[in-house]
Amino acid sequence: xxxxxxxxxxxxxxxxxxxxxxxxxxxxxxxxxxxxxxxxxxxxxxxxxxxxxxxxxxxxxxxxxxxxxxxxxxxxxxxxxxxxxxxxxxxxxxxxxxxxxxxxxxxxxxxxxxxxxxxxxxxxxxxxxxxxxxxxxxxxxxxxxxxxxxxxxxxxxxxxxxxxxxxxxxxxxxxxxxxxxxxxxxxxxxxxxxxxxxxxxxxxxxxxxxxxxxxxxxxxxxxxxxxxxxxxxxxxxxxxxxxxxxxxxxxxxxxxxxxxxxxxxxxxxxxxxxxxxxxxxxxxxxxxxxxxxxxxxxxxxxxxxxxxxxxxxxxxxxxxxxxxxxxxxxxxxxxxxxxxxxxxxxxxxxxxxxxxxxxxxxxxxxxxxxxx
Amino acid sequence: xxxxxxxxxxxxxxxxxxxxxxxxxxxxxxxxxxxxxxxxxxxxxxxxxxxxxxxxxxxxxxxxxxxxxxxxxxxxxxxxxxxxxxxxxxxxxxxxxxxxxxxxxxxxxxxxxxxxxxxxxxxxxxxxxxxxxxxxxxxxxxxxxxxxxxxxxxxxxxxxxxxxxxxxxxxxxxxxxxxxxxxxxxxxxxxxxxxxxxxxxxxxxxxxxxxxxxxxxxxxxxxxxxxxxxxxxxxxxxxxxxxxxxxxxxxxxxxxxxxxxxxxxxxxxxxxxxxxxxxxxxxxxxxxxxx
Amino acid sequence: xxxxxxxxxxxxxxxxxxxxxxxxxxxxxxxxxxxxxxxxxxxxxxxxxxxxxxxxxxxxxxxxxxxxxxxxxxxxxxxxxxxxxxxxxxxxxxxxxxxxxxxxxxxxxxxxxxxxxxxxxxxxxxxxxxxxxxxxxxxxxxxxxxxxxxxxxxxxxxxxxxxxxxxxxxxxxxxxxxxxxxxxxxxxxxxxxxxxxxxxxxxxxxxxxxxxxxxxxxxxxxxxxxxxxxxxxxxxxxxxxxxxxxxxxxxxxxxxxxxxxxxxxx
Numbered sequence: 001x002x003x004x005x006x007x008x009x010x011x012x013x014x015x016x017x018x019x020x021x022x023x024x025x026x027x028x029x030x031x032x033x034x035x036x037x038x039x040x041x042x043x044x045x046x047x048x049x050x051x052x053x054x055x056x057x058x059x060x061x062x063x064x065x066x067x068x069x070x071x072x073x074x075x076x077x078x079x080x081x082x083x084x085x086x087x088x089x090x091x092x093x094x095x096x097x098x099x100x101x102x103x104x105x106x107x108x109x110x111x112x113x114x115x116x117x118x119x120x121x122x123x124x125x126x127x128x129x130x131x132x133x134x135x136x137x138x139x140x141x142x143x144x145x146x147x148x149x150x151x152x153x154x155x156x157x158x159x160x161x162x163x164x165x166x167x168x169x170x171x172x173x174x175x176x177x178x179x180x181x182x183x184x185x186x187x188x189x190x191x192x193x194x195x196x197x198x199x200x201x202x203x204x205x206x207x208x209x210x211x212x213x214x215x216x217x218x219x220x221x222x223x224x225x226x227x228x229x230x231x232x233x234x235x236x237x238x239x240x241x242x243x244x245x246x247x248x249x250x251x252x253x254x255x256x257x258x259x260x261x262x263x264x265x266x267x268x269x270x271x272x273x274x275x276x277x278x279x280x281x282x283x284x285x286x287x288x289x290x291x292x293x294x295x296x297x298x299x300x301x302x303x304x305x306x307x308x309x310x311x312x313x314x315x316x317x318x319x320x321x322x323x324x325x326x327x328x329x330x331x332x333x334x335x336x337x338x339x340x341x342x343x344x345x346x347x348x349x350x351x352x353x354x355x356x357x358x359x360x361x362x363x364x365x366x367x368x369x370x371x372x
Numbered sequence: 373x374x375x376x377x378x379x380x381x382x383x384x385x386x387x388x389x390x391x392x393x394x395x396x397x398x399x400x401x402x403x404x405x406x407x408x409x410x411x412x413x414x415x416x417x418x419x420x421x422x423x424x425x426x427x428x429x430x431x432x433x434x435x436x437x438x439x440x441x442x443x444x445x446x447x448x449x450x451x452x453x454x455x456x457x458x459x460x461x462x463x464x465x466x467x468x469x470x471x472x473x474x475x476x477x478x479x480x481x482x483x484x485x486x487x488x489x490x491x492x493x494x495x496x497x498x499x500x501x502x503x504x505x506x507x508x509x510x511x512x513x514x515x516x517x518x519x520x521x522x523x524x525x526x527x528x529x530x531x532x533x534x535x536x537x538x539x540x541x542x543x544x545x546x547x548x549x550x551x552x553x554x555x556x557x558x559x560x561x562x563x564x565x566x567x568x569x570x571x572x573x574x575x576x577x578x579x580x581x582x583x584x585x586x587x588x589x590x591x592x593x594x595x596x597x598x599x600x601x602x603x604x605x606x607x608x609x610x611x612x613x614x615x616x617x618x619x620x621x622x623x624x625x626x627x628x629x630x631x632x633x634x635x636x637x638x639x640x641x642x643x644x645x646x647x648x649x650x651x652x653x654x655x656x657x658x659x660x661x662x663x
Numbered sequence: 664x665x666x667x668x669x670x671x672x673x674x675x676x677x678x679x680x681x682x683x684x685x686x687x688x689x690x691x692x693x694x695x696x697x698x699x700x701x702x703x704x705x706x707x708x709x710x711x712x713x714x715x716x717x718x719x720x721x722x723x724x725x726x727x728x729x730x731x732x733x734x735x736x737x738x739x740x741x742x743x744x745x746x747x748x749x750x751x752x753x754x755x756x757x758x759x760x761x762x763x764x765x766x767x768x769x770x771x772x773x774x775x776x777x778x779x780x781x782x783x784x785x786x787x788x789x790x791x792x793x794x795x796x797x798x799x800x801x802x803x804x805x806x807x808x809x810x811x812x813x814x815x816x817x818x819x820x821x822x823x824x825x826x827x828x829x830x831x832x833x834x835x836x837x838x839x840x841x842x843x844x845x846x847x848x849x850x851x852x853x854x855x856x857x858x859x860x861x862x863x864x865x866x867x868x869x870x871x872x873x874x875x876x877x878x879x880x881x882x883x884x885x886x887x888x889x890x891x892x893x894x895x896x897x898x899x900x901x902x903x904x905x906x907x908x909x910x911x912x913x914x915x916x917x918x919x920x921x922x923x924x925x926x927x928x929x
Contacts, residue, residue, distance in 0.1 A: 057832075057836060058835075059832055059835075078835075078840070079832070079835035079836060080835045080836070080837075080838050080839055080840050080844075081838075082836075083838070084836055085836070086832075086833070086836040088829050088832070088833055089829075090827065090829055092827065092829040092830050092832065092833035093833075094830060094833070094834075094848055094851075094852075095830075095852060096851045096852060105834070105837050105839075105847075106837035106838050109837055109838030109839045109843070110838055153833075153837065163836075390755070390756045390759035390760060391756060391759075391760050391764065392756070393752045393753065393755055393756030394752075394753050394756035394757055394760065394768050396749070396752075397749045397750070397752065397753035397772065397812070398753070398768050398771060398772070400749070400808075401771055401772060401774075401775075401809065401812065402771070404787075404805055404806075404808075404809050405774070405775055405783060405809040406771070406774075407786075407790075408783065408786025408787050408789065408790045409778060409782055409783050409786045410786075411786055411789060411790065412782055412785045412786045412789065415789070457685060460678055460681050460682065460685075461681075461682050461685050463678065464678050464679060464681075464682050476682070476686070479686045479689050479690055480689060482689060482690055483689055483690075483693070485866065485913060485917060486693055486910065486913060487869070487870050487887070487906070487909045487910075487913065488870050488872060488887070489870070489872060489886075489887045489890045489891060489906070489909075490693060490696060490890075490906040490909050490910060491692070491693050492894075493696060493890065493894060493902060493903070493906055494692050494693045494694075494695050494696050494906070495692060496707070496894065497695050497696065497699060497707055497709055497903075498692055498695060498709075500707065502708060503707075503709060504695055504709045507709065507710075532688065532689060532692075535689060564674070589777060592779055593779030593780055593781060595780075595781055595872070595873040596872050596873065596891065599891075599895075600891075600894055600895070609781075610779060610781040610873070613781050613782070613785060614781060614784075614785075614873070614876070614877075617785050617788065617877070618788070618876070618877060623789070626785060627785075630781075630782045630785060633779055633781070633782060634778065634779075634782060637777065637778065637779065
């Protein structure tokens with residue numbers, strides 16, 4: 001089987017812009033995707049991720065810019081000559097064709113001889129675990145099974161690039177996680193390049209080699225899940241990917257001055273090269289939380305500390321999430337479950353963290369999209 | 373979300389020359405339907421010579437004026453009768469179970485699907501002087517009635533075919549009425565009859581109006597039923613038009629009658645539009661889903 | 664509330680009883696032609712005083728009656744086919760356009776339903792007199808197609824509203840060009856709308872009297888026109904035989920339609 005595989009192809013987007021009349025859906029998207037890489041486009045509705053995908057697929061003509069696959073321009077190719085696999089949000093299975101006819105459809109368009117077609121369909125259906133359903137109609141399948149058929153139809157001809165448009169959004173959580181694993185496995189087996197669109201950050205973190213975060217028609221950050229989580233480059237990414245504690249203030253003289261006047265030390269390795277209005281972000285698990293009244297002396301275990309009010313407590317398995325309100329912000333703190341709450345809701349708590357774990361981000365004005 | 377919805381619409385246009393698929397059909401309809409129809413109207417002022425003499429005839433000739441008034445009366449009566457008969461039928465249909473509803477839809481559509489000529493011929497057999505109806509009446513010892521050749525016969529035949537065009541829009545509006553509202557009116561002390569007239573009837577009015585519009589327009593165009601069940605002395609516009617052209621070769625006065633007919637249809641549209649606007653109603657689907 | 668219950672039921676029963684004669688009036692009258700077609704007399708007297716197949720024999724041996732039926736069938740089939748193709752293309756094109764152009768084309772294509780057919784009849788008669796199309800098959804097909812097209816456009820348009828355009832995109836991505844994607848995916852999915860459009864078009868043409876009365880000639884007549892002149896001029900129970908045959912034919916078509924639709928759903 002390995003001999004039949006086409007390895008994934010490199011995908012390049014260079015200054016891709018798409019206008020609909022006076023509305024700019026995506027602006028100057030430039031990306032370089034490695035062969036065989038699993039890339040996720042992450043962003044809220046209307047951020048431009050789906051439009052970008054549609055430009056790659058060819059459903060939209062780009063207004064400006066260039067898209068190349070394996071070094072060849074796609075921009076002037078009609079959709080049906082781009083040789084892409086695609087899984088649609090609503091599955092888009094042909095309702096009048098059986099499972100095997102759906103899967104065979106792209107092979108038929110490629111004029112694959114009948115015997116070979118049969119073989120490819122059988123192999124692909126085996127891969128997605130649908131062998132015994134091959135004669136059923138899509139209407140006779142469950143949501144998860146339909147999703148697998150859609151996947152099978154997209155990969156049966158070993159496309160160099162597989163596009164997936166929110167393929168799991170209609171499924172329940174357990175099924176979604178199971179299919180995420182299968183998609184990863186199939187990606188490893190095929191070695192094809194995958195572009196996966198989602199608005200679900202957990203899904204993006206779980207699946208991707210790298211994530212492209214979209215906001216308001218622009219790419220705001222590209223990075224591995226770890227990079228996005230630990231080193232977000234702007235407030236949008238830090239809020240969209242994972243939870244955090246935020247404090248509003250100013251950055252100057254390599255120090256963070258909160259709006260109410262507290263000065264915090266910052267990570268000296270983060271070279272900013274600017275001063276001005278800023279947000280300080282700390283991830284929940286890097287903060288320790290104590291009851292301010294009970295242990296005022298032991299509070300300052302980290303280099304930085306601040307006092308706030310405990311607003312809410314949520315149990316998440318082995319940990320506890322505390323929502324804390326601060327004079328200049330607030331957010332989530334995550335702590336090991338120590339067999340009880342550190343304090344009651346409404347009481348004063350002290351938070352502390354190491355300066356190296358705090359990240360300074362430029363404050364965004366409401367008009368200007370993310371500071372990239 | 374907003375951006376993606378905005379994205380979807382113009383995208384379709386950019387997807388290629390789909391408009392071209394419409395062009396040949398539009399051209400054929402323009403050449404084979406619109407042009408001949410417009411030519412008829414033009415002839416009303418060019419035949420036998422340029423001028424308004426045909427309209428002068430239309431508005432002064434007693435026969436022509438009678439025909440126009442009779443057409444209006446017949447269409448109005450047919451619409452009223454259809455509405456009155458269709459309303460209880462539609463009400464039962466809208467509030468019945470799905471099986472009953474399917475059966476009632478089938479029944480009301482049957483005359484529409486069966487051949488116009490067959491149906492009209494059947495009415496002749498039933499309504500003629502020694503026909504089915506009178507045979508039954510006399511066997512019951514009742515006096516026989518002369519129906520064939522009267523407006524009543526025309527109405528019996530017309531309303532039967534017009535029923536689905538009234539029932540379907542009524543049902544689609546009635547089905548959307550929340551039955552708890554009339555019930556609520558009853559709990560506030562309104563008697564069932566009063567609750568019906570003050571609450572349910574006004575709510576179902578858009579369906580009645582859109583049904584009435586299409587029924588009125590269709591009744592203006594009936595030809596076979598009045599020609600065969602009515603009297604030749606009580607012609608309506610379509611029949612008069614046919615005679616002027618096919619029998620008398622009078623293109624000018626025929627054209628004037630056509631203008632009058634088309635004008636009436638246009639007036640019906642305007643009238644219903646004004647009524648719905650004045651009452652602040654939203655029109656139900658014209659003609660219903662089947663038509 | 665509980666007191667009102669039986670009252671509501673009583674009024675409901677009254678309404679049901681009201682619907683029975685209405686339903687009877689809608690369905691039953693047409694059926695009188697069936698016994699009449701077996702009458703042994705040259706009269707429309709009812710009930711017929713005996714049994715005979717004379718009028719059926721007359722129907723099938725008369726070139727006017729049988730010829731009319733064959734003409735009608737031929738014209739209706741051609742009209743249904745042509746208007747299904749043109750109407751489907753137009754409805755598909757319209758589903759991809761928007762704005763003023765769409766409203767205008769839509770209004771134009773549907774106008775033959777709203778404008779009284781007699782006006783159009785006069786119009787085609789005038790044009791056909793000059794172009795020599797009166798009493799020709801081509802003339803009938805052209806005129807009837809105009810009347811049948813709106814039904815196809817409306818029926819196919821209604822199905823296209825519910826059509827998921829993602830399916831077409833999926834076909835394109837799979838390697839099918841625009842035309843092949845339409846033929847292999849879109850058309851099979853919207854097929855019920857096309858089929859019912861075809862049926863409407865067939866019935867519209869097969870049943871048409873007024874426009875046909877204008878453009879028919881002694882040489883070429885449709886069955887409804889033959890029936891129309893027969894009723895006006897003579898007492899000939901052959902018309903009852905013709906009517907019975909039409910009832911059988913339309914019932915058969917309707918039953919097939921219902922049967923195939925049920926089968927598809929399973």
